[in-house]
Each structure stands twice: as C-alpha cells, then as structure tokens.
Amino acid sequence: MGRRIGYGREAMPPHNMAMTLIGAAMLWFGWFGFNAGSALAADAAAGMAMAVTQVSAVFGAAGWLACEKIAGHKPSALGLASGAVSGLVGITPAAGFTGPSGAAAIGILTAAACFVSVTVVKHKLRYDDSLDAFGIHGFGGLVGGILTGIFFDNRIFGGDAAVWQQLWIQVKDGFIMAAYSGLMSWAILKAVGKSAAVCASARMSNAKVWI
Numbered sequence: 001m002g003r004r005i006g007y008g009r010e011a012m013p014p015h016n017m018a019m020t021l022i023g024a025a026m027l028w029f030g031w032f033g034f035n036a037g038s039a040l041a042a043d044a045a046a047g048m049a050m051a052v053t054q055v056s057a058v059f060g061a062a063g064w065l066a067c068e069k070i071a072g073h074k075p076s077a078l079g080l081a082s083g084a085v086s087g088l089v090g091i092t093p094a095a096g097f098t099g100p101s102g103a104a105a106i107g108i109l110t111a112a113a114c115f116v117s118v119t120v121v122k123h124k125l126r127y128d129d130s131l132d133a134f135g136i137h138g139f140g141g142l143v144g145g146i147l148t149g150i151f152f153d154n155r156i157f158g159g160d161a162a163v164w165q166q167l168w169i170q171v172k173d174g175f176i177m178a179a180y181s182g183l184m185s186w187a188i189l190k191a192v193g194k195s196a197a198v199c200a201s202a203r204m205s206n207a208k209v210w211i
Contacts, residue, residue, distance in 0.1 A: 012130070014078060017077055017078065020077075020078060021077060021081055023081075024080075024081035024085060027085060027088065028057055028084055028085075028088065031053055031057070031092075032050050032053055032054075034092075035049045035053045035092060035095040036049045036050035036053065036095075038095065038096065039096065045096060045157075048099070048156065049095040049096050052094070052095055052099065052100060052102070052103035053088065053091055053092075053095055055103040055104055056087040056088065056090060056091035056103040056106050056107035056110075057084045057087040057088050057091075057107065058084075058087070058107065059087060059103070059104045059105075059108050060083045060084055060085075060086045060088070060090065060107035060108065060110060060111040061080050061081075061084040061111070062083065062107075062108070062111075063083055063086075063087070063107060063108035063109075063111035063112055064079045064080070064082055064083025064084075064111040064112075065079050065080060065083060067111065067112055067115040067116075068115075071119070082114070082115075082132065083114075083115075085136055085137075085140075086107075086110050086111040086114040086115075087106075087107035087110060087111055089110065089114075089136060089137055089140035089141050089144055090106045090110025090111070090140050090143060090147065091103055091106050091107065091110075093141070093145040093148045093170075094106055094144065094147065094148040094151060094152065096157060097153065097156060097157050097159075098148070098151045098156065099153050102152070102153060103151075105147070105151055106147045106148075106151055109143070109147060110140050110144050113139065113140065114135055114136045114139060114140045117135040117136075117139040117140075118132045118135040121135070122135055138178075142175075142178055145170050145173070146167070146170050146171055146174055148166075149163065149166040149167035149168070149169065149170030149171065150163060150167060152166055
C-alpha cells in the first residue's frame with residue numbers, strides 16, 4: 001500500500017491516546033476469552049491459562065517501559081499499552097503449556113523483542129506500519145512461539161518432551177507459518193488488486209490524522 005505522505009520526515013503521534021488505552025484494555029480483557037476459552041472447559045487448565053495470560057501481560061508492560069527507560073526515553077502510556085499487548089501475544093502459544101514464572105519470562109522477553117522490532121528494525125527497513133501490527137503481533141507471535149519451546153512445563157500438560165526437541169519444533173513451525181502467511185497475504189493482495197484499488201487515495205494519504 002505504500003508509506004503515508006510525510007512518513008519519516010514528520011512526527012506521527014497517536015491521534016487519541018485515551019482511545020488507544022481503551023482499546024488496549026478491551027484487548028487485554030478479551031484475550032482471556034480465547035486463551036482460557038481454548039480449554040473448552042471450566043477447569044484447572046482454563047484457570048492456569050487465564051493466570052499466565054495476566055502475568056505475561058503485566059510483565060510485558062513492565063518490560064516495555066523498562067526498555068524505554070534503558071533507551072533513554074521517558075516511559076509512556078503508549079509503551080504501557082504496547083508492552084501489555086506484546087505480553088498477550090507472546091503468551092498465547094504457551095498459555096496451556098507454561099506456568100506463572102515462564103509466563104513472566106515470556107512477557108518480558110517478547111516485549112523487549114517487540115520494542116526492538118518497532119523502534120529499530122522498522123526504521124532500518126523503512127516500512128510504514130502505523131499500528132505496529134507486524135512489529136508486535138507478527139514478530140511477537142513468532143518470538144512467543146519460539147519461547148514456548150524453552151519455558152514449557154511438562155508437569156502442566158502431561159508431556160515428556162525435552163527442551164531441545166520442543167524448541168526445534170517451535171522454531172521450524174514458526175518460520176514455516178511465517179513464510180506461508182507472507183506468501184498468502186501477497187497472493188491475496190495481488191488478486192484483490194486486479195479488481196479493486198488497495199492503496200489509499202491521495203486525499204486520504206495526505207490526511208493529517210493518524211491512528
């Protein structure tokens with residue numbers, strides 16, 4: 001779709017920080033539904049999934065704020081929201097397979113990885129992602145999936161896998177899914193582009209409103 005006009009040359013802060021925080025809070029609440037709800041029962045597995053989801057979100061928020069401080073920036077409300085969502089994304093693959101301590105580690109590490117993706121990698125590659133969907137949801141999901149292979153707990157789900165075995169499975173499957181998703185997204189955009197415009201109009205591209 002191309003970059004927004006002025007991207008990289010002028011500041012593009014969130015249009016409404018209050019709405020951003022409300023949206024993050026709604027995501028946070030809703031995340032309990034599909035993490036804990038994946039157990040398809042009101043049992044101990046669902047309870048653990050809900051608990052680790054909360055833990056990872058909290059530590060993700062704290063981890064992002066710490067990264068902002070370490071990078072020499074002032075910890076921000078946007079960072080709080082981004083870190084919480086990073087923690088939620090990271091714990092999703094591991095929600096039924098790790099405990100609170102593993103969730104804390106996943107939250108912090110995923111938030112740190114997403115912080116680097118959003119603040120360094122995005123600018124190095126010069127792609128415009130106004131919502132940081134790829135930097136947080138895409139990259140964070142990949143990192144969370146890989147970390148599942150490190151912090152899973154056999155006692156929780158009754159498995160007997162070794163760390164190196166599960167880690168290899170997570171890495172392999174993560175990159176296979178990334179390649180599949182990228183290829184299919186490209187194919188869909190190409191197909192849609194044959195019959196309709198997928199780029200914003202010049203008037204909308206130049207609008208002085210950013211989400």
